[in-house]
Amino acid sequence: MFLHRHPRLIPYLLLLPGILFLVVFFLVPMYYLGFTSLQSGDLFAGYQFTWAWDNYRDAFTLYQSHFVRSLKYAGLATLIAFLISYPLAYWIAFRGGRWKNLLLLLVIAPFFVTYLIRTLAWKTILADQGIVVDALRTLHLVGEDGRLLATTTAVVAGITYNYLPFMALPLYVSLEQIDTRLIEAAEDLYASSVRAFLRVTLPLSLPGIFAGTLLTFIPAIGDFINAELLGTPRQLMIGNVIQSQFKEVADYPQAAALSFVLMAGILVLVLLYARAVGSERATRSAA
Amino acid sequence: MAVEERDAAAARDGAAAAPDIRLENVTKRFDDVTAVDDLSLTIDQGRFFALLGPSGCGKTTTLRMIGGFEEPTSGTILLGDRDVTGLPPYRRDVNTVFQSYALFPHLSIYENVAFGLRRKGVKGDDLKRRVGEALELVDLGDLGRRKPRQLSGGQQQRIALARALVNRPKVLLLDEPLGALDLKLRKQMQLELKGIQNEVGITFVHVTHDQEEAMTMADTIAVMNAGKIEQLGSPADLYERPETAFVAGFLGASNLLPGRLNGEGIVGLDGGGDVRVPASALAGRSGRIAVGIRPEKLRLAAGGAQADGENVLEGVVAERSYIGVSTQYVVETSAGPVTVYAQNAEPGAGQAASPGERVSLAWSPEATFVVDQHEEGTR
Numbered sequence: 001m002f003l004h005r006h007p008r009l010i011p012y013l014l015l016l017p018g019i020l021f022l023v024v025f026f027l028v029p030m031y032y033l034g035f036t037s038l039q040s041g042d043l044f045a046g047y048q049f050t051w052a053w054d055n056y057r058d059a060f061t062l063y064q065s066h067f068v069r070s071l072k073y074a075g076l077a078t079l080i081a082f083l084i085s086y087p088l089a090y091w092i093a094f095r096g097g098r099w100k101n102l103l104l105l106l107v108i109a110p111f112f113v114t115y116l117i118r119t120l121a122w123k124t125i126l127a128d129q130g131i132v133v134d135a136l137r138t139l140h141l142v143g144e145d146g147r148l149l150a151t152t153t154a155v156v157a158g159i160t161y162n163y164l165p166f167m168a169l170p171l172y173v174s175l176e177q178i179d180t181r182l183i184e185a186a187e188d189l190y191a192s193s194v195r196a197f198l199r200v201t202l203p204l205s206l207p208g209i210f211a212g213t214l215l216t217f218i219p220a221i222g223d224f225i226n227a228e229l230l231g232t233p234r235q236l237m238i239g240n241v242i243q244s245q246f247k248e249v250a251d252y253p254q255a256a257a258l259s260f261v262l263m264a265g266i267l268v269l270v271l272l273y274a275r276a277v278g279s280e281r282a283t284r285s286a287a
Numbered sequence: 288m289a290v291e292e293r294d295a296a297a298a299r300d301g302a303a304a305a306p307d308i309r310l311e312n313v314t315k316r317f318d319d320v321t322a323v324d325d326l327s328l329t330i331d332q333g334r335f336f337a338l339l340g341p342s343g344c345g346k347t348t349t350l351r352m353i354g355g356f357e358e359p360t361s362g363t364i365l366l367g368d369r370d371v372t373g374l375p376p377y378r379r380d381v382n383t384v385f386q387s388y389a390l391f392p393h394l395s396i397y398e399n400v401a402f403g404l405r406r407k408g409v410k411g412d413d414l415k416r417r418v419g420e421a422l423e424l425v426d427l428g429d430l431g432r433r434k435p436r437q438l439s440g441g442q443q444q445r446i447a448l449a450r451a452l453v454n455r456p457k458v459l460l461l462d463e464p465l466g467a468l469d470l471k472l473r474k475q476m477q478l479e480l481k482g483i484q485n486e487v488g489i490t491f492v493h494v495t496h497d498q499e500e501a502m503t504m505a506d507t508i509a510v511m512n513a514g515k516i517e518q519l520g521s522p523a524d525l526y527e528r529p530e531t532a533f534v535a536g537f538l539g540a541s542n543l544l545p546g547r548l549n550g551e552g553i554v555g556l557d558g559g560g561d562v563r564v565p566a567s568a569l570a571g572r573s574g575r576i577a578v579g580i581r582p583e584k585l586r587l588a589a590g591g592a593q594a595d596g597e598n599v600l601e602g603v604v605a606e607r608s609y610i611g612v613s614t615q616y617v618v619e620t621s622a623g624p625v626t627v628y629a630q631n632a633e634p635g636a637g638q639a640a641s642p643g644e645r646v647s648l649a650w651s652p653e654a655t656f657v658v659d660q661h662e663e664g665t666r
């Protein structure tokens with residue numbers, strides 16, 4: 001048979017479905033998006049391909065503040081999610097015992113409710129007459145007419161909450177894999193608990209930190225639901241702009257250009273981050 | 288390093304009785320399991336000490352309490368004359384070679400070995416020199432740059448040893464350090480470990496369930512059973528004069544013949560006949576006892592040939608199997624089946640007696656030991 005005579009083709013054959021999928025659902029749309037982003041015109045006259053680089057210039061000039069805000073919100077939410085998730089994942093991994101699976105289920109429990117409903121629920125929770133604001137007012141942590149809803153805090157909190165499991169699960173997986181005898185070995189070799197954590201546990205959980213931060217940061221930077229439901233126009237993120245350019249203004253070329261800039265930006269950030277993490281590990285092992 | 292180690296070895300020989308580790312009435316309970324039961328133990332400086340016992344008898348738990356990874360439920364642990372009960376591992380002058388080595392996978396071999404020294408603030412050339420010496424000690428001087436996963440099991444084992452020894456602890460704890468190696472490598476490492484211990488003169492506490500390993504390496508063995516020490520002594524002591532049926536059965540094969548005290552230095556067997564035993568073996572015993580003889584100490588003789596003063600038991604050969612270096616017989620006697628190993632020293636020795644033949648078994652009273660007969664028929 002053909003394959004018997006050419007066994008080296010088998011791996012490529014096995015890759016074929018994946019490659020086809022990527023071509024149809026990734027490369028073609030990418031091409032189309034790029035093509036659209038260089039068009040000009042309007043909805044009624046129709047859009048023509050004119051090498052309209054202006055769309056990119058506008059993306060950088062008109063919407064710069066939205067990009068910066070998205071970066072800030074997503075970065076902040078990622079950081080907070082990390083600070084919450086690491087101790088959580090650590091505790092479940094090392095102290096969870098036979099409750100581990102149940103605790104993990106609780107971490108992802110919010111995912112049983114759709115994203116939109118979850119965020120709407122937060123709207124109720126943070127509402128001006130809600131119990132959270134009430135409690136904070138009683139404690140004088142928030143002024144008499146202070147509010148949570150429609151603030152930056154609410155948007156960042158919403159993003160943090162919605163993406164927290166994406167942070168917690170990879171962290172859990174990498175922590176769970178750590179052989180506790182390695183920590184004992186570190187303590188045996190005169191490292192205090194804190195030192196053992198810094199020199200052994202933390203570096204060994206680096207793959208989880210890397211995956212968790214990316215899985216949180218990337219969707220967070222393009223998010224628009226939280227800003228729309230929990231914020232005001234002053235909290236609009238780049239995702240909101242793309243959405244309205246596309247659905248409301250129907251300026252498809254502008255929306256496409258913004259999407260491209262966002263993607264490219266994320267790609268550059270991820271590559272820089274991967275290099276930083278990678279070289280960090282390389283230098284540690286060489287030291 | 289060499290000079291210091293000679294000194295250490297000299298100091299060890301000079302002050303041979305200085306206790307290095309003392310456990311006083313140490314008990315460890317996990318929920319409803321008593322892993323270690325009111326155990327007291329003194330280990331002298333410079334010893335190669337083995338904790339030997341079957342799986343689950345509490346060896347690892349004992350070791351972990353010395354290392355500081357478990358706190359005793361009650362009792363006291365002393366290192367030298369310092370009470371270390373309650374101190375964390377990093378404040379004890381003890382290092383451990385873990386069962387599966389526990390090398391840090393993200394660090395190079397060099398950094399693994401340097402780990403303890405760095406924590407103690409050793410730096411620069413001093414650090415380099417000591418790590419280099421430790422790697423030389425285990426013959427792996429040129430592997431510093433590799434990662435643990437790039438080494439074979441035997442090499443990882445040596446690195447684990449170097450990583451612990453480089454700190455020159457008072458005591459080195461080893462938990463089944465050779466358990467993951469194949470037989471040939473294990474034999475080789477047993478000798479190497481023993482050699483290294485001689486060289487550095489540090490007290491080694493070695494946990495194993497392999498009696499041969501313990502006998503090969505240790506100068507003192509504590510046989511543990513169900514959280515307690517059954518007997519403690521030199522390998523020869525334990526083998527020649529086991530005090531309990533458990534110890535007799537755990538260290539090699541033995542024949543146990545039940546009986547009762549029948550006068551000074553005499554035990555009457557249940558199946559009839561008297562056996563002479565060393566008087567010291569009977570000291571403090573009463574009630575049901577059993578007489579023990581190692582199979583290789585029995586002499587097989589056709590008819591009634593025997594030297595004066597020997598113990599004799601008559602029987603019929605039930606089985607014979609030729610094993611090359613020796614021939615193994617099972618002889619049915621009035622006291623029950625008795626196993627005999629006969630050396631095949633002479634040509635044709637393997638054919639000395641055939642199944643069905645009447646034989647007498649002779650052995651020296653000195654080669655006889657006595658155990659209490661609580662446990663049923665441990666052979």
Ligand SMILES: Nc1ncnc2c1ncn2[C@@H]1O[C@H](COP(=O)(O)OP(=O)(O)O)[C@@H](O)[C@H]1O
Binds near residue numbers: 320344
């Ligand atoms: N962390 C623990 N929790 C509960 N039981 C344990 C724990 N560690 C050991 N044990 C129990 O204590 C007993 C002795 O165990 P161990 O010291 O590991 O034995 P060994 O090393 O001689 O095989 C066993 O019955 C074991 O199940």
Ligand SMILES: [Mg+2]
Binds near residue numbers: 343
């Ligand atoms: Mg064990």
